[in-house]
Amino acid sequence: MADILLSTEDxxxxxxxxxxxxxxxxxxxxxxxxxxxxxxxxxxxxxxxAAIVQDIQALDIAIDYNPFSSTYKTVFQRVATATGTxxxxxxxxxxxxxxxxxxVTAANGKLTLPPINVTQIYGGVEAxxxxxxxxxxxxxxxxxxxxxxxxxxxxxxxxxxxxLPLEIEGVEYVDGEWGPITGPKTVHLFITVV
Numbered sequence: 001m002a003d004i005l006l007s008t009e010d011x012x013x014x015x016x017x018x019x020x021x022x023x024x025x026x027x028x029x030x031x032x033x034x035x036x037x038x039x040x041x042x043x044x045x046x047x048x049x050a051a052i053v054q055d056i057q058a059l060d061i062a063i064d065y066n067p068f069s070s071t072y073k074t075v076f077q078r079v080a081t082a083t084g085t086x087x088x089x090x091x092x093x094x095x096x097x098x099x100x101x102x103x104v105t106a107a108n109g110k111l112t113l114p115p116i117n118v119t120q121i122y123g124g125v126e127a128x129x130x131x132x133x134x135x136x137x138x139x140x141x142x143x144x145x146x147x148x149x150x151x152x153x154x155x156x157x158x159x160x161x162x163x164l165p166l167e168i169e170g171v172e173y174v175d176g177e178w179g180p181i182t183g184p185k186t187v188h189l190f191i192t193v194v
Contacts, residue, residue, distance in 0.1 A: 036061040042071040043087045058085050063093070072120070096121050096193040104187060109170065109180025111138075111187060115163035118155070121193050127162060129155050133194045136168065139186040144173035146181060164191070 039062040041048040052062070060078045064071045073093040078085050098121050104111045118132070129152050140146060148170030156163055166189075170181045 032057075034059045034061060036063065038063060038065045039076070040064075041066045041069045042074075043076050044089075049087070056085070061090075062087060067120070094120060098189070098191040100189050102187045102189065103184055105184045106181045109182075111168040111170075111181065111185055113166040113168070113187060113189075115159050115165050116189075116191070117159075117161045118164045118191070119162040121191070122162070127155060129153070129164060131193055132164070133192045134166070135190045137188045138168070138170075139188070140172065140181075141184075141186075143181075143183070143185075146170050146172040147178075148181070 035054060037052055037054050037056070037060065039048055040051060042064060043049050043052065043062040054060075056078055058078050058080045062076045062078070064074050064076070066072060071089070075090045075093060076087040077090050079088050098116065098118060100116070102113055104113060118127070122131075132152070134150060134152065136150060138146060138148060148168050151167040151169060153165040153167070156165070168187065171178045172181045
């Protein structure tokens with residue numbers, strides 16, 4: 001209770017208590033929050049799920065980091081069901097584009113690019129070269145203007161991955177005449193899945 005320190009008709013001054021006691025209780029421990037775990041494959045697979053060493057509960061997140069898995073870069077969430085909990089697929093972190101810069105030396109008027117691994121850019125789309133939009137530009141350094149065409153070959157797995165073989169055929173204007181492209185060229189590629 002406050003003490004009256006001074007009192008007049010127009011003014012009353014109150015003083016505070018001599019001490020204040022404040023007791024805090026942190027309360028009982030609650031449920032932990034969600035955790036994010038790395039999964040070496042699809043966590044819906046029993047063997048992969050058994051390899052997760054963390055104590056998993058509903059609302060936890062798992063991300064498949066195995067590049068050889070069909071669910072690579074997929075985010076899963078543990079959800080409650082009538083019989084317990086299970087992993088459900090939320091979304092994929094895969095990008096559907098590829099970009100690179102390659103320096104290639106022309107031979108017989110052709111630039112043959114190293115096979116491009118397009119495994120990671122396909123997600124839910126049939127893997128064919130017709131499903132790709134390929135944009136390219138060529139830096140010729142000190143060369144003249146060029147006229148080129150892109151030759152897209154069928155996808156193959158002979159390299160040990162889903163490979164896209166590309167060739168660029170063309171001519172360039174040098175010393176007043178057109179001739180097959182020659183010498184090293186820098187090719188800028190941007191490929192998207194459509």
